[in-house]
Amino acid sequence: MPRIPIEDNFTDVLGKAQRGLQLSDAALVAKAGIKPEELAALQKGEIRDHCLRSVARALQLNPSAFLSLARREWYPQQPLFPRGFAMFNSPYDGELTVNSYLLWDARSKLAAAFDTGTDVTAMLDTIAAERLTLRSIFITHTHEDHIADLARLAEATKADVWASELEPVNYPGAQTFSENAHFHLGELAIKTLHTGGHSPGQTTYFVTGLSWPLAMVGDSLFAASVGGSRAHYADQLRNNREKIFRLPADTVLACGHGPLTTLVQERRYNPFFAR
Numbered sequence: 001m002p003r004i005p006i007e008d009n010f011t012d013v014l015g016k017a018q019r020g021l022q023l024s025d026a027a028l029v030a031k032a033g034i035k036p037e038e039l040a041a042l043q044k045g046e047i048r049d050h051c052l053r054s055v056a057r058a059l060q061l062n063p064s065a066f067l068s069l070a071r072r073e074w075y076p077q078q079p080l081f082p083r084g085f086a087m088f089n090s091p092y093d094g095e096l097t098v099n100s101y102l103l104w105d106a107r108s109k110l111a112a113a114f115d116t117g118t119d120v121t122a123m124l125d126t127i128a129a130e131r132l133t134l135r136s137i138f139i140t141h142t143h144e145d146h147i148a149d150l151a152r153l154a155e156a157t158k159a160d161v162w163a164s165e166l167e168p169v170n171y172p173g174a175q176t177f178s179e180n181a182h183f184h185l186g187e188l189a190i191k192t193l194h195t196g197g198h199s200p201g202q203t204t205y206f207v208t209g210l211s212w213p214l215a216m217v218g219d220s221l222f223a224a225s226v227g228g229s230r231a232h233y234a235d236q237l238r239n240n241r242e243k244i245f246r247l248p249a250d251t252v253l254a255c256g257h258g259p260l261t262t263l264v265q266e267r268r269y270n271p272f273f274a275r
Contacts, residue, residue: 006258007258010045010070011043014042016226017272019230020230020237028055028058032051052067056271062271068269069271075223077265079260082211087101090149098145100114101113101216103210103214109131109133112188113159116148117148118149120152138183140219142168147171163201167202178192189209193243195221197240198236212251214252215247218255223261223266224269240272245267247263
């Protein structure tokens with residue numbers, strides 16, 4: 001698979017934090033102690049170290065992580081899964097892409113999909129090549145880009161479709177769960193964690209039994225960023241801190257957009273959570 005770019009640049013992170021905190025440009029300028037033209041330059045992508053650090057502090061972002069993102073100094077080291085894990089990346093709305101994932105137990109050949117993206121052709125090919133039985137399709141959230149090809153995957157495999165009871169689901173026969181639901185696929189264990197904010201029932205699925213502990217975080221978290229949330233920003237950050245950032249230190253994060261990352265790396269390089 002080609003290297004997947006980091007989903008958000010520093011201007012995206014600036015905008016998400018500013019909207020989440022509901023700060024006007026004038027309020028942000030006053031809080032950061034900079035000039036309006038300096039903020040405008042940052043918003044256009046111009047890197048001015050002093051202004052960038054001042055704005056980061058005003059937006060409750062980590063200044064060093066924010067500057068590192070702006071300078072493009074970091075890309076997450078990619079963890080390896082020798083077996084039982086496949087990542088798929090499909091196009092959405094022009095240049096954007098969305099991720100979906102397939103996990104399976106090597107012994108029983110039972111599998112689960114996490115979201116579908118916009119095209120499940122490669123996932124179906126992998127299911128056939130590995131001679132897997134797709135038992136379940138788990139939805140992180142029901143935004144269109146994440147479930148665009150749900151009907152085709154469900155019809156082709158007859159797998160159960162699952163989503164949070166808090167997430168609006170418009171698919172016949174879909175089943176719902178509450179937080180801390182548990183599922184098993186052979187030796188794989190899956191636990192649901194409510195990490196709402198980006199959507200009401202946004203769910204992180206914590207999986208054990210592979211080479212690394214794995215969190216399917218959807219749009220709760222990206223490498224060096226988060227999914228946008230204008231109305232529930234504080235809830236989103238709190239849920240991420242209390243649910244995702246308390247997982248085991250070696251947890252791999254499978255995000256809805258952008259590359260894989262790890263909890264260790266996000267604790268250092270994500271401007272929203274680095275300390």
